Amino acid sequence: MNDQLISIPIAPGDFKSGFVGIIGRPNVGKSTLMNHLVGQKVAITSPVSQTTRNRLQGILTTPQAQIIFVDTPGIHKPHHELGKVIVKNAQMAINAVDLILFVVDSSAKAGKGDRFIVDLLKNTKNPVVLGLNKIDLQPELHDRIDQSYQDLAVENNWSVSKFSAITGEGTTELQSLLVDKLETGPYYYPPELVTDQPERFIMAELIREQILLQTRQEIPHSVAIAIEKVEETEKITKIFAAINVERSSQKGILIGKKGSMLKQIGSEARQQIQKLIAGNVYLELFVKVEPQWRQSRLRLAEFGYQVEG
Structure with a gap:
């Protein structure tokens, strides 16, 4: 990065x-x-x-x-x-x-x-x-x-x-x-940029995408990703991310039998993140239960969902 x-x-x-x-x-x-x-x-x-x-x-x-x-x-x-x-x-x-x-x-x-x-x-x-x-x-x-x-x-x-x-x-x-x-106007961003979002946000979105793809309707939208820590070295970027769900049953689905679902999600997301940063990635995922986080303005703000001004 x-x-x-x-x-x-x-x-x-x-x-x-x-x-x-x-x-x-x-x-x-x-x-x-x-x-x-x-x-x-x-x-x-x-x-x-x-x-x-x-x-x-x-x-x-x-x-x-x-x-x-x-x-x-x-x-x-x-x-x-x-x-x-x-x-x-x-x-x-x-x-x-x-x-x-x-x-x-x-x-x-x-x-x-x-x-x-x-x-x-x-x-x-x-x-x-x-x-x-x-x-x-x-x-x-x-x-x-x-x-x-x-x-x-x-x-x-x-x-x-x-x-x-x-x-x-x-x-x-x-x-x-x-x-x-469009009207005539200036460059708003450097020509090299393709998004104004920070890389941590894109990383979280790529993890969430794999959850949606792998679980389909079982875990529809009651999931929020928090990138807890990113450690960078010359050879590898280590990413630690929490998957927040609303119910214990959803946690079980995400982890899967002997951790198979979480491993699949992590493997696919890691490949996408490696393309994003053009480097090797170690991705560690863990699942947390946050009851009714979608109804809490405080939790929404913590996970980055706020009404924009």
């Missing part, structure tokens, strides 16, 4: 820059899209919805522009204190950016969840691009737009872009459209 100071260059007069908020319902592919555009994994993805919790910024810098993507949690009706924090942050992001990319799953018709977001967007002065993701899942719509989304675009005078975050098809055109809609 490298904490050396990186300078921010002066942008030419025709350089464009700005913050693009990626919003949408849970599991429409927002994080996958941001990772593809940025060219590196900075947001976790999984088959389970609601995997993004904090507003995560991915940075794409080209010779012509710098786009800072704000990947927001899926907007949904909250059921606990954590859910309220998640949705509040997503709503705040709508007015805190320069441009909004409203991502939908184009393989299904627009539903109530999409229209709930449309109503939120009616109050913003920021331009909106309607992003039709997952065109790879419905080839018959490749050259046209489902009428339900066509109506939304026409009613609100939104630009439309069709793409697949998985295959990358159409993402070059999407990127060009976003740049066209």
Whole structure:
């Protein structure tokens, strides 16, 4: 890991820059899209919805522009204190950016969840691009737009872009459209950066991703990762992390028979973290029971989930 100071260059007069908020319902592919555009994994993805919790910024810098993507949690009706924090942050992001990319799953018709977001967007002065993701899942719509989304675009005078975050098809055109809609501006970050998040945060997210992938619905969202200690030497980085769950039964599932599940999670997460820091990693995981941490504002703050100002 490298904490050396990186300078921010002066942008030419025709350089464009700005913050693009990626919003949408849970599991429409927002994080996958941001990772593809940025060219590196900075947001976790999984088959389970609601995997993004904090507003995560991915940075794409080209010779012509710098786009800072704000990947927001899926907007949904909250059921606990954590859910309220998640949705509040997503709503705040709508007015805190320069441009909004409203991502939908184009393989299904627009539903109530999409229209709930449309109503939120009616109050913003920021331009909106309607992003039709997952065109790879419905080839018959490749050259046209489902009428339900066509109506939304026409009613609100939104630009439309069709793409697949998985295959990358159409993402070059999407990127060009976003740049066209941004104003001229400075470099906000050094061109080398792909995220503004500290490495410990990304490490924790990579561990949480493996928990979601390995346990699926058994441990959906009642887990929080705390990086307790990081020890660095020239040859290896040692990471000690606590997995916090709400119930003892969840602890048992995470540990697995003779520790098999925890070993699998640790092995997969270690490989991902090694890619992040480009070095050897020793990862030690242990599981703690923190009853009802999602309902406690104090615990939420300790685990890094706070309403952003």
